[in-house]
Amino acid sequence: MRELSNDDIDLTRLSSHENINFIPMSGKYVVLRRVLIGAIALFLWVLWAFAAFGPWPMDIIAPSILNITITIPCLASLFFIYAIFADPQKGYALREHDLSYRSGLFIRHSVTQPLTRIQHVEINRGPLQRRYGLAELCAYSAGGQASTFAIPGLSHRDAQQLREFIVAHKTSH
Amino acid sequence: MKEQNNVAQSANSSTIQSGKQLGPWLKLPPIALAYFALAVVKKFAGQLEMLIPLIFAGYSIAKNNVTAFFVLSVLLICVTMVYSVLSFIAYRYRLSDQNIEIRSGVIQKSQINLPFERIQNIKLVQPIYYRWTGYCCMEFDTAGSAKNEASIVAIKLTSAEQFKQSIMTNAPTQQSAQADAQKSKSADRLLIKRNLYDLALHGLTNNRIWIVLGAAAPFYADIGAYVASVLSRWGIDLSQINLKIQSDLSVVLMVLTLTMMILLLIALLSIISAIITHYDFTLEKVSARYVRRSGLFTKREVSMPLRRLQLTLYQQDWLDLILKRVNIVFQQNANVGENLSNTNLSRKILVPSVTYDEADLLIDDAMPNANLKHYHYKHVSRRLIVRLWLQFWLPLAIMVSVGTYLIAKSLLLSIIMLACAGGIGSLAAILSWYRWGYYEDPQYVCFRRGFLGRDFGCFLHYKVQQVRLHESWLMKRHKLCSLSFVLASQTIKIPYIPITAARKMINRSLSQVEHSGQSWM
Known part of the structure; x- marks a missing residue:
């Protein structure tokens, strides 16, 4: 399963935070x-x-x-x-070892969550999200409830692939 | 019953040694009754906010109808007693070579099965009513939530120690720590002790009186009346003051004296509370963990493996700066339980009011080579002053001046107040900007912050859980940003630093988290 989502990572720009390529949220969202x-x-x-x-x-x-x-x-x-x-400004990025999410129009927030520090992952789908094939990915770290890493507006397939990648990363490292 | 119990306990210690079999269900010694009774009281006290109307009601009943109050309190005491006896009877525990089972509960029965390898920490607590019996309460700290924390309510101190030893050696997760322990056995040592003088200073500089004042709030009016009656007994009639005292000077003097007396009382109470919590404070380093013991009535022991240390703080209030004292705080992961007020105490170790030299020694032991007081901290951008002023001090100044206008109806006075408050605000904003600083090397991230006092903080790069970057449109124009490091104990936000410095720190932290493979706990 890990091979499936491997091509999403851009290895050439691995170690620098400013070069993260953010992927916009699903158009449906x-x-x-x-x-x-x-x-x-x-x-x-x-x-x-x-x-x-x-x-x-x-x-x-x-x-x-x-x-x-x-x-x-x-x-x-x-x-x-x-x-x-503001919504078109939202974006997420998966690198080999971390996951990032960016949002905000006037105040730009970007959060980076190292995969090794993720305790567990959750996919949340409300009734409307189910109707339109969307999902929200929540990754919990030891930072507590206030610092839950959440990416809204993923397509359900992407969310599942992300989750599988995270779980596979956890077991392999 | 006591004999039976002793037999049972010796049986249980032998089970631990021989292992492989389930022990019998054990009952508690009668002294545990006191524990349960107090637990009921504590449970009530914990819901104080909800009980305030009840207290009010009880108080007014007591004023009007003494017999009704008497009956009510007797009833309450009876209920407490019956409930504690029932919980005492319902409580059973047993030990095997791998786990501990506890059955408890009167109305809602619960059974906890706790495997030894899930036990992170063992606390031995000896409340004052256990002190002369040789019993103690054994609390098990698990990685799970604080809600289903398990504890053996009363166990002989000697068997508790023995039991603790056997759990620590049995648990597989502790093996590495045990290996460390073997290596550093010679390193077991007392790090620091606090005497009464230190604690008195601590009480003076860390005023916790507001808690007491808040709790006494429902009775303010009556306290006031009582004070007035006492004063009148001494021949001072408050209602006559305006007539009797002719000069303004004596009014000022009286107000001053009263304020001083109140401040003195507050300081005294604060010192007493500091002595109660920190009496006989010792911090020991026992096999790669810090063990803190203190308490006048209830002796509390908190132990923290060094590898679980997340953040070290070096805190100085303005009074500490004058007295040249420091509070050192070692934080471990705080976000496990929801019951924050309860867990906070046991999740961090506070070393009260140490001198500069002692502080350096402590920091050097916990964070080797972190010279956090003497680093050349980089200042954050001066734009923080403007931001603090606009966001906080200007609105405050406007509110003060509007308030003055509404009360005094004088435009001149309100303008003067605006100028004063604004001026003080700018000074305050400049001061907090001046305190803010950050420093980073390959091993540590350090920061300095404060206002009248100052705090230094220091953490290892690889303890970071998550990084957050915030840049507003204006900040972006000046190539600035605010950077937050989410740690397992708290989030550290460093405001208004150059984006290049922030990126450098983020890259370093992320690469250490992702490639060093070192665990945060």
Whole structure:
């Protein structure tokens, strides 16, 4: 099984952190998130508009409450715009001995997890992820819950291959 | 019963020696009843936040209706006693040559089967009520979660020691450590001892009084009333003060005296608590592990194999800087259990208030050649000052000035406050920038941080679990980044360093983690 995923590693650029080639997330993941967050934002707008202009007397809901609550759909819309630009920036990379994940638009985070320090691996799939063949890979190290290494938006096949590679690496080293 | 138990225990030690067979189920000596009773009380105390309304209720009942309170407390004591007797009866343990089985629980029965090779650590704890009986409590530390930690509630100290020895030799994972032990048998030595003077200094510099103050919070009003009544007995009437004292000077004097008295009391309580926890502190190096013993009422022993040491900290508060003392902290993996408040204590070793020379010796023993106090630390970028100022001190200054305006209704005063708070904030930001420093060599990563005080920290490259790099858009323009090293005991974040330096450190750590093959524990 290890031979299968071996060609994913670029051996020529092994030891330097700046030369990691990140692979973008699955296209389905990006689209799914846009649709989902967009739908939530839209729903919040509709809800707010219904409260504001619904068929009831004007003074049942105080105007100040409406003014404050409009921030909720606004924030959701901002998040939607952020996701449109930020999601394509997400990427992961597998090298021979470690796994990296990069994310963030304004603040770029990149995490590198050495494979020898992984305690166990998990693949998580919610109902929507199952429907569209996606999966999230979680690798736990001794760093604790807060530093769980997670790659969302992998295709299920990729996630499984990654897991097998990690497990094989653990048993061979 | 006691005799029976002694017979059983001698039987069990012989089983250990001969091995190959299951021992009989053993009962506990009657002294264990005290342990169970206290465990119930502790369990209640552990859920203090939830019990606060109950305490309030009880307190008001006590004020209004003494008999009801009496009946209630008798009932509570009865329940505690019955429950502890039941748990005492339900508790059984037995030993074989490979594992230990413990059956316990009254309502929820549990049976633990613990193979010797999974035991990482054995702690012998002797609470004060065991002190004169020769019994102790034996706690087994496993690599698993802290929730199902196993312990033999009461066992003769001598058989416990014997048993500990036999487990340590039996366990296969301990074999390498045992080999080390054989080699370094001559190296068993006392590293450091603390006397009462040191502990008093420790209590002074590490104020833990806030915990006590927090716990007393529900009774503040009554304490205040009590203080007032005592004062009035001495002829001081608080409500009359405004009329009686004519000059402002005497008011100031009185406030000052009161503050001083309160501070003195706080310091005293803090010293007492330091003495209670660290009394008779010894740190020994026994066959490649550190063993720490201390405690006035309950003697606690924490042992930590040196190979499991993750991070060494050299901590100095501002008072420590004046008194020239240092707290040394050795951290091992902390993230195993969820019950952090409980595990934190046993997962790290704190050596209280050592002198500079002693600190150097301790560091040199734990981290050879790490000269962490004398390295030439590189400063982080000055942009950190701006960031700290904007992120923390400016909002604080604005809040202070707005608050002043709302209270005093004076624009001038609020502007003065803004200037003052902003100025103090800038000084503070400059000071914390000045403290931040990092240093790296082929073996260690070291850092310095702090504000009024200072901390040095040091860890081996190969102990790193994960590295994280953060760069904001602005930082990227100036070729800066923040670098986090995730260790098994805590995450170390070094802010605002040049990206080239960060990459160099990351590459070194990763290559050592991935190619040295050395384990982090």
